[in-house]
Amino acid sequence: MKTADVIVIGAGIVGSSTAYYLAKAGLKVTLVDSRSPVTGGSATQACAGGVRQQGRVPVEIPLGIFSIKLWTDLEAELDENLEYRQDGMTVVTDDEQQIARLSDRVKREQALGLDIRLVHNSELHGLIPGLSPQMRVGSYCPTDGHANPMRTVNAFVVAAQRRGVRLKWNCAAKGFVVENNRLIAVKTVAGELACRYAILAAGYWSQAIAAAAGINLPFQAHALQMMVTARRPPQLDQVLGWVSNGISLKQMPSGGFVIGGGWPGRGNTQTYQTRLLPGSLAKSARTTVGLFPSLAGIPVLRAWAGIEAFCEDEMQVVGSVPGLDGLIMAAGFSGHGFAVGPGVGSLLAQYLTTGELSAMLAPFTIERFGNDFSFP
Amino acid sequence: MIPDLRLKSHPVLDVSTVGRRHVTIAVDGRPLDVFEGEILAAALWANGYISLGQNPSSGSHHGMYCGIGHCYECRVTVDGEEDVRSCLIRVQEGMQVHIQKFEI
Numbered sequence: 059m060k061t062a063d064v065i066v067i068g069a070g071i072v073g074s075s076t077a078y079y080l081a082k083a084g085l086k087v088t089l090v091d092s093r094s095p096v097t098g099g100s101a102t103q104a105c106a107g108g109v110r111q112q113g114r115v116p117v118e119i120p121l122g123i124f125s126i127k128l129w130t131d132l133e134a135e136l137d138e139n140l141e142y143r144q145d146g147m148t149v150v151t152d153d154e155q156q157i158a159r160l161s162d163r164v165k166r167e168q169a170l171g172l173d174i175r176l177v178h179n180s181e182l183h184g185l186i187p188g189l190s191p192q193m194r195v196g197s198y199c200p201t202d203g204h205a206n207p208m209r210t211v212n213a214f215v216v217a218a219q220r221r222g223v224r225l226k227w228n229c230a231a232k233g234f235v236v237e238n239n240r241l242i243a244v245k246t247v248a249g250e251l252a253c254r255y256a257i258l259a260a261g262y263w264s265q266a267i268a269a270a271a272g273i274n275l276p277f278q279a280h281a282l283q284m285m286v287t288a289r290r291p292p293q294l295d296q297v298l299g300w301v302s303n304g305i306s307l308k309q310m311p312s313g314g315f316v317i318g319g320g321w322p323g324r325g326n327t328q329t330y331q332t333r334l335l336p337g338s339l340a341k342s343a344r345t346t347v348g349l350f351p352s353l354a355g356i357p358v359l360r361a362w363a364g365i366e367a368f369c370e371d372e373m374q375v376v377g378s379v380p381g382l383d384g385l386i387m388a389a390g391f392s393g394h395g396f397a398v399g400p401g402v403g404s405l406l407a408q409y410l411t412t413g414e415l416s417a418m419l420a421p422f423t424i425e426r427f428g429n430d431f432s433f434p
Numbered sequence: 435m436i437p438d439l440r441l442k443s444h445p446v447l448d449v450s451t452v453g454r455r456h457v458t459i460a461v462d463g464r465p466l467d468v469f470e471g472e473i474l475a476a477a478l479w480a481n482g483y484i485s486l487g488q489n490p491s492s493g494s495h496h497g498m499y500c501g502i503g504h505c506y507e508c509r510v511t512v513d514g515e516e517d518v519r520s521c522l523i524r525v526q527e528g529m530q531v532h533i534q535k536f537e538i
Contacts (some may be wrong), residue, residue, distance in 0.1 A: 139492070173522065288517045289490070289536045312491040313536055356518045359506045 062088040062224070064410065065244045065253040067231045067267065069095040070102035071207065071396050072380030074214035078136075081221035083407045086254070089215070089223050090246060090340050092230035092263065093427030096211045101261040101395065104282050104364020106306050106318025108297050109397040110202040112167055112174055115373065118398070119422035124418055125202055125401025132400060138213035139206045141311050146204030148177065148186060149299035150193040150349070157300045159338070164197045168212050174199040186399040188293055188352050193300075199307045204308045209397055214403075224244035226251075230259065233270030234385065241384030245270075255410060258387045262327060262367035264389035269278050273379060273424075274431050276370040277390050281316070281325030285340060285361040287353065291314030300349045305348055315353060317346050320393055323363035331361035368392045368415050370430040376402060377415055379433065386410075387424055436482030459493060459529040468525050475501065475508045475521040478531070486510055486520070487534045 066077040077089040094101050110131055111122035124176035135286065151160055152281075166175050177198045184196060220223055223316075235243035235250055243250040258264045262279045294309040304319040310380055321342045325332040339361055347354045351392050369375060369390035379385045386409075388402055395402075405416040415423075424431045441449045455470040467484045468477040470480060478486070485495040486508055498508040503522045511532040512518040520531075 288506070289534075291536075310491075312489055355510075359508065 061251050062086050062118060062253045064092060064255045064257060065251055065385040066257045067091075067244065068226075068257060068258070068264070068389070069211065069215060069227075070100055070259065070261060070401055071105070071214070071399035072391065073223055073257070074211050074218060075400045076221045076257055076259060076388060076406050077403075078218040078221065079367070079407035080410060081223045082220055083411045084405075085220070085410065086279060088226060088251060089218060089224045090115060090226040090229040090231060090244070090251070092228070092260070093330075094227040095215050096208050097330070097334050098101055098362075098364070098422075099325060100364050101366040101371075101391070102128040102211055104312065104366060105253065105282060105396045106284055107204045107207050107308065107396065108202075108306055108318070109144075109145070109203045109205050110199070110297065111201045111397070112197055112202060113146065113149060113163070113299070114394065116166060116170060116405070118373070118394075121398050121401050121418040122256070123170075123250055124405075125398045128400045129203075129205070129397070135221070136217045138209065140201065140210045140213060141390055142205040143311070144201060145199060146185075146200040147204075147296035147297035147299065148182070148196040148198045149301055150196040151181065151301040152188065152190075152192045153301065161199055172199065186294070186296055186298065187359055188350055189298070190349055190351055193349070197418055202297060204320075205396075206310070210318060219322055222352050226291075230239075231256075231258075233267060235254045236382065239381055239383055241382060251385075255384050255386060257388055257406065259388040260278070261321075261389055261391075262365050262369065263415060268387070270296060271382060271385065272432055273382070273385075275367075275375060275385055275387075275390060275424075276427065276430075277362070277367040278304035279327045279365050279370050280393075281323040281363045281365050282393065283316040283321045283323040283334055283361060285316070285339060285343065285358045286310075287315040287356045288359050289316070290356060293352065300345070302347050303349070305342065305345050305349055314359065315350075315356070317342060317358075320395060325363060325365040326415035330365070332365065334361050334363055344396070352364065356383045366391070366393050371426075374402075374422050375424050376406070376419050377409075379424055379431075438480055439482070440476075446524070457525055457527040459525050459527075459531055461531045462533055470525070470527075472504045472525050473521060474512070474523050474525050474529070474531065475519075477525050478510075478520060478525070480509075483533065485533075490536050
């Protein structure tokens with residue numbers, strides 16, 4: 059007897075949202091995680107919480123736009139405060155050479171239907187009081203924003219449970235039971251769990267699980283560092299980015315500024331332990347003060363890191379695997395999975411119920427690697 | 435009236451307060467009689483200032499946790515300087531301490 063229609067492996071933003079939307083679509087779902095949701099060292103834990111559409115590769119823009127439409131109603135959908143703010147995001151530059159490139163990107167994204175425009179000098183500084191006066195141009199997308207990743211994943215998990223999803227923590231997946239090229243169960247440390255479909259959303263750790271089924275995911279683990287400052291009165295509504303400087307900056311509703319942007323730390327994928335690199339922290343803090351000078355002198359309260367799966371082309375792997383009926387990938391989001399997580403979950407639920415893979419997910423299938431994805 | 439929460443005896447440490455000199459600091463304007471040279475976090479705790487602020491989102495309290503400068507949970511405003519870790523500094527006569535309140 060089947061224990062579930064679908065087993066979702068990994069309770070981060072992608073797995074938890076997928077489990078929720080699958081259950082909403084009427085499927086019998088079990089969500090498993092090797093530990094528990096958003097535990098230390100994982101990708102969602104290291105997430106800066108940006109909910110943006112801009113700055114994605116062109117093929118991901120439609121997925122971004124679709125996902126942000128879900129975000130707009132997500133707090134009502136999940137009946138939880140996600141600290142979601144849709145106050146816009148602007149990526150700025152002070153570099154003459156970058157202005158043309160930023161302008162090209164904005165035009166490209168406008169053509170794809172994104173509400174975004176270039177803002178200059180006084181308009182830019184009017185939109186973002188406190189921005190460094192040296193900044194000259196920015197790409198302003200009013201429908202971008204930010205949210206609290208921990209709250210969001212927990213809300214998806216709780217809402218999924220309300221809709222009947224079974225939760226199994228401390229239940230690491232080890233591989234799959236396959237009969238006649240068809241997946242019939244997930245092997246876990248707690249035994250085999252029979253299912254019709256398995257969705258692999260375990261971030262970097264998806265690689266080892268897929269390898270057990272002879273599938274080669276071209277992932278590398280990168281530990282990304284984050285910082286949060288002491289609280290200050292509200293002074294920054296938008297998310298700020300700085301072209302070519304690897305900074306994303308936002309102020310949380312509780313008043314702390316979160317500084318992210320992909321600064322590297324160290325991570326051990328076996329133990330999930332991460333180590334911060336003080337030089338990297340100092341440099342990102344200095345750079346951030348250059349972007350938003352009033353941050354100078356505010357202490358950094360905490361810094362942390364988590365391990366993200368970076369795919370070789372920095373795009374996620376989503377969808378079915380040829381030759382292995384029943385396994386569906388949703389991993390390798392390469393540092394940009396939080397905003398699109400709900401969209402991917404919703405579209406995967408649509409895929410499993412209708413058999414139609416949305417065109418928005420088509421660019422991300424494993425087939426883009428040709429035949430290289432399976433081990434000889 | 436909050437009782438003095440300091441240890442009265444300890445099997446190893448000398449916790450005697452006999453003969454120690456006193457100084458006066460102010461916490462949110464209220465004068466507080468404390469021992470000269472005492473760590474500020476200890477002086478606050480001993481006088482009932484265990485909550486040193488609240489998270490404006492969740493309402494949960496923070497206060498001295500690690501006692502060695504790592505966790506930043508004991509931060510207060512001292513003589514106008516914000517976010518001073520009270521576990522890392524000693525009281526001084528006339529020190530003006532404010533518990534940080536953060537309104538959204």
